[in-house]
Amino acid sequence: MKISIIAVGRLKEKYLKEGIAEYSKRLSRFCDLEIIEVEDEQAPDNISPAQEVQIKKKEAEKIKKRIKEGSFVVVLDLNGEKPDSVRFAKKLEAFFISGVSTMSFIIGGSLGLDDELVKTANYRLCLSELTFPHQLARLILLEQLFRCFKIIKGETYHK
Structure with missing residues (x-):
């Protein structure tokens, strides 16, 4: 299993x-993991809705260039499915059983993700109704x- 995390912006903390x-x-020990950071676009303080759309489109183009061909694309989206950890593990296991061997998880920047990119995803995941x-x-x-892989393998970790 190959998993890519494609995220907008660089970690500083x-x-x-x-x-x-x-x-x-x-x-x-469970997968071949790659974390890819794409540069975020600078947003003005008083950003207009049109500027926000343009910035998200530019970031989406950078993201698309980093998605491996044939990859199963999962976007983190506030309007996505909100499974608990056990259901998420079962969902991942079902993807693997169906033949998915490469997954790309997409995390947008501070403005979120481009609507067109979200629409083309294979799966939309919401981590929480809380904002992070x-x-x-x-x-x-x-x-x-990690929790999902432990659940799938029947190993202790999840309680």
């Missing part, structure tokens, strides 16, 4: 880098992926 490094290491900074969403996603 040490605690997030450390947490991501830890879960990346833990996940290495997009950098923290990376860490949460990695922890949930």
